[in-house]
Amino acid sequence: MTTKTMREIVKIDEEKCDGCGLCVPACAEGAIQIIDGKARLVDDKYCDGLGACLGECPRDAITMEEREADDFDEAAVEEHLAGTGAARGVVNAESGGTRAEARAQSAEEIACGCPGAATMDMRAERKAGAAGGGRLVSELGQWPVKIELVNPRAPYFEDADLMVIADCSPLAYANTHPDLVKDHAIAIGCPKFGDVEFYIKKLSAIVANNNVHTVAVARMEVPCCGGLTRAVVDAVKASGKNVPVEEIVVGIGGEILNRQWL
Numbered sequence: 001m002t003t004k005t006m007r008e009i010v011k012i013d014e015e016k017c018d019g020c021g022l023c024v025p026a027c028a029e030g031a032i033q034i035i036d037g038k039a040r041l042v043d044d045k046y047c048d049g050l051g052a053c054l055g056e057c058p059r060d061a062i063t064m065e066e067r068e069a070d071d072f073d074e075a076a077v078e079e080h081l082a083g084t085g086a087a088r089g090v091v092n093a094e095s096g097g098t099r100a101e102a103r104a105q106s107a108e109e110i111a112c113g114c115p116g117a118a119t120m121d122m123r124a125e126r127k128a129g130a131a132g133g134g135r136l137v138s139e140l141g142q143w144p145v146k147i148e149l150v151n152p153r154a155p156y157f158e159d160a161d162l163m164v165i166a167d168c169s170p171l172a173y174a175n176t177h178p179d180l181v182k183d184h185a186i187a188i189g190c191p192k193f194g195d196v197e198f199y200i201k202k203l204s205a206i207v208a209n210n211n212v213h214t215v216a217v218a219r220m221e222v223p224c225c226g227g228l229t230r231a232v233v234d235a236v237k238a239s240g241k242n243v244p245v246e247e248i249v250v251g252i253g254g255e256i257l258n259r260q261w262l
Contacts, residue, residue: 008049008198009069014038016061026056026119028153029077044070046077050205051198055119055149064198119143121156139182147189148198152205159211160185164203166219166228169250173218180218180248191219191227199228203235207243216246221257233262 010031019037026032031046032039032053039061041047049072051064123141142156147164150157163184170176187206189199206212217232219225229247236243249258 003071004068005071006066006068007071008051008064008066008201009044010041010047010049010051010053011063011065012039012041013061013063014040016059017057018059018061020058022056022058023053023062026053026151028052030081031077043076043080045073046080048072050152050202051148052151052153055144055146055151119151119154121154123156136177139177140186142186145186145188147187147194147202150187150202150206152202152209156185157206157210157212159213161213162187162203162206162215164189164215164217164228164232166190166217166225166250168220168225169218172220172252172254173250173256174254176218180216184216185212189228191231192224196227196231199231200235200238203232204238207236207239207241212241212243214244214246216248218248218250221249221251229262 012032017038019034019039021034021039023032023039024034027047029046029048031041031043031048033042034040035042039057047069049064054062054064056062120143121141122143126137126139126141142150142154144150161184163180163186165176165180165186165188167188167190169180173180187203191199203215207215215232215236217229219228233245236245245262247258247260247262248256251257
């Protein structure tokens with residue numbers, strides 16, 4: 001029997017939505033479909049409330065809201081996916097591609113879509129690149145990077161070392177790219193102005209859905225930034241996995257003040 005609770009769930013603004021469809025492959029549960037030219041949530045119980053689709057909408061038509069909704073039903077999702085010919089991580093039998101591939105394909109092929117909104121895995125490109133003429137090269141291997149926008153099932157989180165960075169830290173610490181970004185999956189946020197509870201849910205989903213080797217949090221020395229460390233620790237606990245967590249404290253003067261495993 002389906003029960004209803006107050007929980008976070010996807011909200012789609014149909015006036016903003018142009019039906020581009022980039023959100024559809026971003027939802028591994030198949031909760032969103034294009035119906036009559038608009039993206040629609042087909043059933044509350046298919047939406048896990050993690051917001052993996054948020055970063056895929058070029059029109060900012062998708063947000064999260066807290067309302068009374070049917071509980072997320074894992075079994076119903078599997079039945080729904082089976083009925084639509086899809087499975088977790090698979091677009092369809094004809095394409096044989098992953099959902100990550102579908103996102104990239106959608107960004108290229110859909111005229112009204114915005115390529116900058118799609119999940120991008122740039123790790124191979126970074127490894128192939130090289131510094132020239134003394135110019136520093138970016139070590140960023142993915143897009144997007146904000147906690148609110150990253151997809152917990154993005155391919156770059158699998159078999160990764162996750163670095164959660166307070167968004168002020170890269171400006172203070174000059175060696176951020178070689179020391180913190182290189183060879184890491186990245187998620188950035190601000191515990192003072194961001195939704196920490198949402199951070200915990202999203203980071204927990206990343207750890208729970210992937211083989212994450214370690215999680216590090218790089219935060220500023222100011223007291224309010226300690227909330228990011230607490231969010232990371234709580235997220236790892238909530239994931240049910242025993243993943244080592246490291247805290248890196250960056251000083252306002254630009255130096256690393258402390259590194260420790262928690």
